[in-house]
Amino acid sequence: MKIWALAATLAFAWLANPAAAAGDPAAGQAKAAVCAACHGADGKAIQPSYPNLAGQHAAYIAKQLTDYRDGNRVNALMSGQAANLTDEDIQDLAAYYAAMPKHENIAAEENLTLGEDIYRGGITSAGIAACGACHGPAGEGNPYAAWPVISGQDAQYTSDQLKYFRSEERANDPNAMMRGVAKRMTDAEIDAVSNYIAGLHATAE
Template structure:
């Protein structure tokens, strides 16, 4: 983990009728037959409606409803990054072709976890997370599309950002230690010390994210904006409301400068 510091940078009706008619026939038969015959008549009458109703069912039953969005997400296969590259073409206009957006109002997606991206696209599509542009982008996507797009961006590397030297110390303290006196937990408890997050728990990667984007989202959370009704979506609003404007600015800048050191330099060629 390391930092970069910079200068200051801010058919159903027919079936029902048939069943009712047959039921009426059963009641009539029970009233007119001898009591000793009633059980046998009832049994045979019950068998007839079952047989009669089962025959037309194949012709008149409505088609089974499509799986819900939640069911579709749960049954989607792991994403295919190759397929996702083509599906993510439209995303590049705002987020960059490789997920490294040049406009800081749009988040970097490079290196973000597949499940997190797919889940947020699902939230946009269902309206759990409100954004008019992303609603339009996510609405045509299937659950598999979302996973494929997520896999594509997850395969990319987030380019390192820079932090404002003047606020790094405050941002680092909050990120690593929180502020117990104010009930603020350390950010790294969920997002990890290097900002890579926790894919299993769907805590997003933060490392190198634009400070402008982080600041805007923390302010939203502070003001009570949530990204759904699930318990997982209540975590950040609960924490962010305890942050003051200076905390938010410092954290956002620190996070932009937070990145994983490149320990994968190519090996030297053999003699």
């Protein structure tokens, strides 16, 4: 399926389910105490292998928590944490983190040019489209399609997720979109674009 067609399909599905963003941030705050141990009280992860959640789209957070709960995404820690969450809990947590101000990050200089080339222009030789085609020029994603905010995310987390998609250890991407991309990327390309994404806020102006 073409990227634009999938985006339209996902957007329609989101609009048909307005509860996807109907959580209560205040209720989510009370439920998020245990989450802070890994994701920080301010939504900034305590180590680079964990995701920053502050400012992430509610629809995306809700999808990931639901996938962890239902076994569509597996992680030894998160699967256990999500196992007993109700749909209401998930929506409240998603609303809480979505309402937080997003954190910025800094990219290293080492492979920044390669990372920018991949993000903005794709990898023509491998038939890979620009990352910005779905995630936007500033990495802000698409809340209606539940595509995540990725700018400012720690490079290690982004790199890990791309490699999990490549190995199919992670397989909860609609229509295998991310798996199809990651399978055609080398470690060096993944690490470079992950580094660029970490500091994208500073380069998208």
